[in-house]
Amino acid sequence: MISGLYQGQDGDSRLELRVDVDGTRPTGRVSGDLFTVSGATTGYTGSFVVHAPAVTAGAVEGRGAFTYETGDQDVRVTISGESGTAQVAGRTYPITFVSRHFRKVLLEQDSVAGAVPFVSYDTGSLPGPAGSPARELSVAAAWAEAGIELTVAEPGVIPVDGAGADLAWDDAELHHAMTQQFSRFGDAAAWRVWLLVASKHVGGYRGIMFDYGDAHQRQGAAVFHDAIKGDSPQAQRAMLRTYVHELGHAFNLLHSWQKNLATPPQPLGPSGGFGDLSWMNYVQNYQPGGEAGYWAAFPFQFTDSELVHLRHGFYRDVVMGGGAFGSGAAEPAPFEQPVEDLSGLALELRAKESFGFGEPVVVELRLSCTGEPRTTHGHLHPDTEFTQVTITQPGGRTVLYRPMMRHCVDSSPRIRLDAGNPAMYRSAYIGHGRDGHYFQQPGEYHVRAQYVAADGSRVVSPPCLVRVRRPVGDDDHRVAELMLGEEQGQLFSLLGSDSPALRSGNLALEEVIDRYGGHPLSVYARLVKGLNAERGFKALTPGNRLRVRPPDAKQGVEQLAEVARMGGIDNITLNLVMRRLARAEARQGELRKAHAVMDAMVATFAAKGLNPIVMGQIRRQAELTKSALSAEA
Template sequence: MSAPSDPTQGTSASLSGVTDLEQHLREETVQAEGRVPEQHEAAGLYQETQWQLTRGRYRSGGQGYQLELRVDVDGTRPQNRVSADFFSISGSTVSYFGSFIVHFPTVAVTADQVVLEGLGIFTFTAGAPRVRVTVPRRTTAQPQADATVQFLTDSGRPGANYACAFVSPYFRSVILEQDSVTGSVPFVSYNTAALPQPPSSPARVLTVVKSYAEAGIELQMSGISDIITDAPGTDLRWDDAELHNAMVQHFSGHANAPQWKVWMLVASAHTGGYRGIMFDYNDASQRQGAAVFYDAIKGDTPQSQRAQLRTYVHEIGHAFNLLHSWQKNLAVPPQPLGPNGGFADLSWMNYVQNYRPVSGAGGEAAYWAAFPFQFTDSELVHLRHGNYRDVIMGANPFATGAAEISPELFEEPVEDQSGLALEVRAKETFAFGEPVVVELKLCTTDLRGRSTHGHLHPDTDFTHIAITQPSGRTVLYRPMMRHCSDDAATIRLDGNNPAIYRSAYIGHGADGHYFQQPGEYRIRAQYLAGDGSRIVSPVCVLRVRYPLAQADQEVAELMLGEEAGTLLSLLGSDSPCLTSGNNALREVIERYGDHPLAVYARMAQGINAEREFKDITADKELKIRRPDTKESIQQLTAVADASARGEGVDNITLNMVMRRLARAQARQGDLEQATGTIDKMVRTFESKQLRPPVLEQIRGQAERTKAALLAEAGKGPTQKNQKNQKKQ
């Protein structure tokens, strides 16, 4: 007998269904939290007896549908919600069907039971949308009571009825697997009394597990905690490609399916100097992997321990699909921003240096003085009651995907006194399949100058880019890797340094390729300044033209493959899961080497060859593929030569390519050729007649690069001496 198509109508479900693993949780309660709901106090029912809290997770059994119920009207920080997920049962398989939430149900308390009732908001069309939950009252000396869920139509006619066994005081339970690289010491705990904190925040010892427990989320350590041994002399800085490969190949719980599991890698350092990253943004099963970087947060001082706790909780928060505090309006569906555009949120998901209260001074000191070590109420609602696929790892993508967004989110402000201006630049036409790269320019419009932060690239979550496609659909560009750049990076824009520039590849991201059809595209960017101002660029219009010949179509098909796009985002990778993408790029080089788009395939292959690539063996040892300088020099020289003629990559990317080429030449032992490449880079940009301030920056960068190459070869000042000279 098949289950009815609407789980709110039909037969009842029994109490069975609590697994042996969870049976021990039935005895767990949250008695120690101590207080009772105000509405219960008003009923005068707690004067003599201590009652169990009306709070936690329940589950039905039986055939047809299983209901996982969450009741949240009691205990610590109740959000006054009832929510649940439906799972359809067919034979020995269980599949997700849909979810609902009741906001602010009515609560009726008698001597025998608590009854919650309200109109549910469902992910499907429900024939009986009213929800009534009945929980018998039990004293703290008794086991926690089970719950009954009755669905009713709008007219009050009874629908399906579910008997749900109590499972846990936690609303959700997640398995955390944590591995670490030798020398990278995992965080243990922080005593909040070690440094000043808000008077309203109780002193306590917090671990990552305890921090989530306070939010009503159970993190269970998997019992697998491997130490990855490294090879002597290894460059322990990890890049995005290596992190992506490590998770896919060596997270024992990784699967291309939704599951309550997440992997944390405690690594030494990131090539970008970041503190942490939730790096799993690509493919159909995202948000399963995060990393923290020990070198950026290490230390035994209370300040260091506090920062480590925040970084761990923050990155795992992204795995639960929590956005940064100032980004919630860009989620799908949009969520309301907190005070001051989200910058006033006292949350794990804000950046300490970005904290801007409604009144008074902001910044890091003000944040820590006011932060109670908790999520905001809206974040608790998401963690506890968000729809199943929006929260569970491996289901809906971060921010729920590239669904259409409202163009009004990027409209110019009515008034702008920020003293800053943003511009998006791109060439007017792109070949079909050509990687779309834009240049971002941030400048000051105030002759007195303005200070802000330098996080202009869209992978740092301070700059967002909207793309209106030929169909008229506007989507948000979501980078494949988002970096948590929670450092100030303050810059001063004035007459001596009027602008900063960044080059961004936006052709491919977390949602795949964004420019897959010929036609006109409209690009607009928004930059969140250091003071919270939102600077919007004018619209940049570009066209993707139709292929002109058969070879153009064949090259485009190779370049527009999903794995090829991932490799362009990562600037190459050795990961076995990207083998077909590497084969496609090599085919472009070998069969279509003279085609204009071959320069991009050469760049990804050449940059990947120039660097080491880390992999983790089955024995949890770090295996290093050494740089292939010959291959790198061959490919990057071709990129540099074509670009110098105006037939390759943009100026900012060319700058990066020539410095990487010089490093490959130096590693091959030819310092003269390497320094000659850097000198050639300066001459190339001088011939392009760039603005004097930009040329000065390039000349300074060239000198620093040559000094670094000499130092690496043991023929120049050490890095420490270079820093001392720079200070002098």
């Protein structure tokens, strides 16, 4: 057998060569990464892959696809024993065998005290597909079967100081924790990734790959122990899948139903991708048969196309801190309406009449049934990526909105849409994402969305017109400058953060409040500051301890009350603001005021003339909030 990783050097050029023509699940490819050595430094030069090489005794050769221009695209590898030569781009490298694994990655894993990390699962513990051998699979062993050597650094345990009973993490806290705790976090591409085993997420998720906020992404992921813990074989099996799944995103693997957004766009597998037997599919969405069908057929492995990406994807498309998640994807066309749509569902996007320049662009998504009752999942917000949004900019270019934080939802509660509950609604901030700000110039934008339903149907919305007004006067210009910074966009996505890494953004929002407090856009600065103050914030200290900044109820009341008074925000966000305002009042011991805020919320929305079904939901929500706050008091 000759497959594996080889290394060699010719002068100042270093080659890492991957031969994959025999052995376990060979993909029939040869690929490599080239680096330039200069003194004590090494820089990346480019990559290549030979997709269908000719294999003869002791030789593998073919024409390569390169990431850079070269006059000689022929690649020839000759191997005898554990050494040989590789002719690449006109140079000849003496090569030496290094490993049967094709790539090596360092995993630095830390856990919060009380969250017990997964160890291993015996795949023979529960019935599985015929032909899939029973074996003991740790996370590292699962990746080894894909040809990736995952070395786990000495795990760390993060003590908890002053956290009380609430150990729920939000996206802002996770991002801050990575920047403080991951010893190898940095603005560079490298084969290393951080995994935090936390207690739980405020959204109830099982896992999240949360590092999308800068030019060096995919370095951090988290799994949530409270959502996946258990000693039963079923729980251990699910834990293994969650760990491997989240780390798969760090290697730039998309969900199974999103492969058409990859680079180059890949064909979707059976049932629009939901039929893939892959770590990257969602168990409950598998077709046919849902969760039971998935586990009965899943052989605990990646698909063939995913193996090709992991083993032979170009360096920057795979390495952590390299290309952005999904980077290099072909520019998407606006979603086309299906030729035939029997889904019984309709998707609609709504936006306010116009937005000020620099104003956070928020759209409302409405999914409804068009006739007979329909049951589907409730993941309508684009941060779960069951819903995708395209934005056609004034110049005609179409871009895919990619949220800064995207959540993996391993559970999908079913929503029934019928006469008593004809539609569900979500509010989504789409002004900023992994690619920065999307609405950076005045003009007309056309926004369209696609929702992937529980049965795989792709429901497309009509285009929604979003107008961004030109600034008028010096105050408009200055406020827009203060709102459109990169850190400010991240703060809007995170709904605030204490992280020192976002200090400049927080200072800019404070300047909006202090100097331009009467400007209509100041309501958004108050929104971010108020929501962040009203909640506690977890931070990892340099001494590797977890400390919690308690909620600042007084500051929360001050800012959120002003947000409610000023208005200008969408209804769903206003609903959130008033419920959080009520919680802040209750935390100050003002339970009567908290109840009054809920009564005011009902009156506010009744005055807007909302339909009776929605008003009924709001009234129930207000009463439930009152009851919860009274119980806490």
